[in-house]
Amino acid sequence: MSGYATQIAAILIINVVAAYAAYMPLACGQLNLGIAGFMAIGAYTSAVLNGHGVPLGLSILGGACASTIAGLAVSIPVLRARGIYLTIATLAFSEVVAAVLLNVNALGGASGFVVNDHMSVAPMAAVMVLVLAAVVWLSSTRFGLCMTAVRNDGRGTAVFGVKVRRVEIAALTIGAGFAGVAGALYAHHFNYLEAQHFNVLLSTYAVLYALLGGLQTPVGPLIGALVFTLVPEFLRSTDQWRYVGFGVCIILLMLLRPEGLLTRRLIHDLPFRRRLA
Amino acid sequence: MKPLLFLHGITLTFGGLSVIDNLDIQVRKGSRCGLIGPNGAGKTTIFNLLSGVYRATAGEILLDDEPIDDVPLDRRIDLGIGRTFQNLRLMKHLTVLENIMLGQHRLVGSWARILAPLGGRWNRAWRDEAMEVAETLGLRDDVDRLAQGLSYGVQKRIEIARALVGRPRLLLLDEPAAGLNSSEREELVTVLASSLPRDTTVLIVEHDTGFVRTLCDHTVALNFGRKIAEGDPASVCGHPLVVEAYLGKDEPIYRNRPQPALSNEAAFQRNDNAA
Structure with missing residues (x-):
C-alpha cells in the first residue's frame, strides 16, 4: 500500500470510529458537538500513559476509559438541557478541553505533544471492527430498541417504563468512549498531537458522517464515513473545485435521501432481508 | 366487588x-x-x-x-397501568414486533436481559409472547413490517398489543x-372482546x-x-x-x-x- 493510501485508510478508520461516537447519542435524538473534546481526552491520556511505559493496547484502553468517565461526568448535568441548548453545552465542553490542553505545558501546550508508539493501519482496522461489532450488538438488543424509541418519542417511551434519561446518559457515555478510541488511534498513528486539531470542525464532520449515512441502522455511520471520506479524495483531480463538488454531493444527498443513505425501509425492501422472528 | x-x-x-x-x-x-x-x-x-x-x-x-x-x-x-393513545404514538422506525416488545420493558427488568440480543435465546420467551399477542390481534402477517406506512386500523391494533404485553x-x-371505518370497528370489537x-x-x-x-x-x-x-x-x-x-x-x-x-x-x- 502506498504512503498516500495508508494515510487515507488511517483517516478513514479514525473517521468511522468518530462517526460511531456521534451516532450513539444521535440514535437517542441528542446532538453531541463535543466529540472533538472526548477525542482529545482519549488521545492525550493514551499518549501520556504510553509515554510512561504503558503498553500500546493498554494505553488505548486507558484513553477510552478516560473519555468514557468524562462522558459520564459531562452527560449527567448536560442532559438536563434539551435540543439546541444541549448541543451548545457539548460544544462548550469541547472548547474548554481544547483551551486547557493548549495551556498545559506538561502536555506540550501550543507546541504539541510527541507520542511514542506507532500503530499501523491493520491493528487500527481491527479496533474499528470491534467498535462496529459493539454498535451492531447494542443495536440488536432492547437497549437499541429503547434508543430508537427515545429518538422517535421520548415521552411516549417513558410510559412503557423506559428510563429515558438513563438511556440518553448511557448512549452519550458510550459515544464518548468511542470518541476516546478514535482520539487514541489518531495519536498513535500520527505520533504527534496538537490541541488545535481537536476543534469544532472535527465534531461537525463526525456528526455529518452519522447523519448522512443514516441513523436507522448501525451500518449507516460506516457508509457515511466511507462515502464522505473518500468522495473528496476522488474529487482531488478537480483541484480547488473539489470542495464545491463535495458540497454539491451533500446537498444532493439531503434532497434525495433526507433520512440518510441507508434506511430500514431500504433494508426491508431487500429480498434477502433477515427476519427477526 | x-x-x-x-x-x-x-x-x-x-x-x-x-x-x-x-x-x-x-x-x-x-x-x-x-x-x-x-x-x-x-x-x-x-x-x-x-x-x-x-x-x-x-x-x-x-x-x-x-x-x-x-x-x-x-x-x-x-x-x-398500561395505556394506548388517542393520537397514535408508535415508533415509526421499529417493526411491528419491536413496537410490541417495547411494551414488555417493565417486565424484563435486569440490564443483562436488556443487553441480550432481541433475536437471541435469552429473549425467545418474550418474543414468543409478543408473537402470541400479535396473533390474537390479527397482526401475525405484519410483525416484520415497519410500523411506518401501515394502515390506521393496523396501527391501532399494534398500540393495543403493545399495551397488552405489559400485562397491565x-x-x-x-x-x-x-378513525376506523364501520367494518374495521366491528372487527376491533370482536378482537377486543376475545x-x-x-x-x-x-x-x-x-x-x-x-x-x-x-x-x-x-x-x-x-x-x-x-x-x-x-x-x-x-x-x-x-x-x-x-x-x-x-x-x-x-x-x-x-x-x-x-x-x-x-x-x-x-x-x-x-x-x-x-x-
Missing part, C-alpha cells in the same frame, strides 16, 4: 381554566368501564392523570387502595375505534356508544369535566343529560321565534294583491 381504581374528588385546573371538576369515579376489579362524553369533556385528561402525564390540582387517585399521585410517569407502568392490571384504551384478559380491568374512552355498549359493563358520562351520568351502558347512553351533552337541546327562544320578515319581492306581491 372492591374497586381497583378510585378517583376521589379529582380537580385539575390549567391557570384559570377548570378541566376536571371534583370528579369521583370507581372502577371495579375486572370490569370494563366506558368513559363517554363530547369533545372537551375531560376523558383523555383523566387518562393523562392516571398515566402520570398530569398531576391533579386536588383530590387523590387510589389504585388498589394505594395513592398513586406521587408516582412519576415512568413508574406508573410498574403499578400495572388496569388497561386504558383511549378512543380505540376513532383478546382482553378477564383479570385485566379496562377503562375505555370512546365516542362510539355502540362500541361502548358492546364491550363495557359499566359506563360513566362526563361533560365539562363533571360526571353527568353513571350506570349500565344502555341507560347512560339514553340518559337525557348525555343526549343533551352530545346533541344539545331546543332553546325556547327558537321555538317562539317570530316569523321571518317577508322578502322585498313577496312584500311587493302582497301590496299588488291588496291594490
Whole structure:
C-alpha cells in the first residue's frame, strides 16, 4: 500500500470510529458537538500513559476509559438541557478541553505533544471492527430498541417504563468512549498531537458522517464515513473545485435521501432481508 | 366487588381554566368501564392523570387502595397501568414486533436481559409472547413490517398489543375505534372482546356508544369535566343529560321565534294583491 493510501485508510478508520461516537447519542435524538473534546481526552491520556511505559493496547484502553468517565461526568448535568441548548453545552465542553490542553505545558501546550508508539493501519482496522461489532450488538438488543424509541418519542417511551434519561446518559457515555478510541488511534498513528486539531470542525464532520449515512441502522455511520471520506479524495483531480463538488454531493444527498443513505425501509425492501422472528 | 381504581374528588385546573371538576369515579376489579362524553369533556385528561402525564390540582387517585399521585410517569407502568393513545404514538422506525416488545420493558427488568440480543435465546420467551399477542390481534402477517406506512386500523391494533404485553392490571384504551371505518370497528370489537384478559380491568374512552355498549359493563358520562351520568351502558347512553351533552337541546327562544320578515319581492306581491 502506498504512503498516500495508508494515510487515507488511517483517516478513514479514525473517521468511522468518530462517526460511531456521534451516532450513539444521535440514535437517542441528542446532538453531541463535543466529540472533538472526548477525542482529545482519549488521545492525550493514551499518549501520556504510553509515554510512561504503558503498553500500546493498554494505553488505548486507558484513553477510552478516560473519555468514557468524562462522558459520564459531562452527560449527567448536560442532559438536563434539551435540543439546541444541549448541543451548545457539548460544544462548550469541547472548547474548554481544547483551551486547557493548549495551556498545559506538561502536555506540550501550543507546541504539541510527541507520542511514542506507532500503530499501523491493520491493528487500527481491527479496533474499528470491534467498535462496529459493539454498535451492531447494542443495536440488536432492547437497549437499541429503547434508543430508537427515545429518538422517535421520548415521552411516549417513558410510559412503557423506559428510563429515558438513563438511556440518553448511557448512549452519550458510550459515544464518548468511542470518541476516546478514535482520539487514541489518531495519536498513535500520527505520533504527534496538537490541541488545535481537536476543534469544532472535527465534531461537525463526525456528526455529518452519522447523519448522512443514516441513523436507522448501525451500518449507516460506516457508509457515511466511507462515502464522505473518500468522495473528496476522488474529487482531488478537480483541484480547488473539489470542495464545491463535495458540497454539491451533500446537498444532493439531503434532497434525495433526507433520512440518510441507508434506511430500514431500504433494508426491508431487500429480498434477502433477515427476519427477526 | 372492591374497586381497583378510585378517583376521589379529582380537580385539575390549567391557570384559570377548570378541566376536571371534583370528579369521583370507581372502577371495579375486572370490569370494563366506558368513559363517554363530547369533545372537551375531560376523558383523555383523566387518562393523562392516571398515566402520570398530569398531576391533579386536588383530590387523590387510589389504585388498589394505594395513592398513586406521587408516582412519576415512568413508574406508573410498574403499578400495572398500561395505556394506548388517542393520537397514535408508535415508533415509526421499529417493526411491528419491536413496537410490541417495547411494551414488555417493565417486565424484563435486569440490564443483562436488556443487553441480550432481541433475536437471541435469552429473549425467545418474550418474543414468543409478543408473537402470541400479535396473533390474537390479527397482526401475525405484519410483525416484520415497519410500523411506518401501515394502515390506521393496523396501527391501532399494534398500540393495543403493545399495551397488552405489559400485562397491565388496569388497561386504558383511549378512543380505540376513532378513525376506523364501520367494518374495521366491528372487527376491533370482536378482537377486543376475545383478546382482553378477564383479570385485566379496562377503562375505555370512546365516542362510539355502540362500541361502548358492546364491550363495557359499566359506563360513566362526563361533560365539562363533571360526571353527568353513571350506570349500565344502555341507560347512560339514553340518559337525557348525555343526549343533551352530545346533541344539545331546543332553546325556547327558537321555538317562539317570530316569523321571518317577508322578502322585498313577496312584500311587493302582497301590496299588488291588496291594490
